[in-house]
Amino acid sequence: MIQIFGPWGNLLLGVIFVLACFTICVGLVSACGNYFHS
Secondary structure, three states, X not given: OHHHHOOHHHHXXXXXXXXXXXXXXXXXXXXXXXXXXX
């Protein structure tokens, strides 16, 4: 990744990982909340 995008490659990869983890976390919290609500 760093060979393609240069020094900004690490930052871009970090942002992608943070967004992926955040969306999975939100989905899990939403699913658990929906399960315990019903």
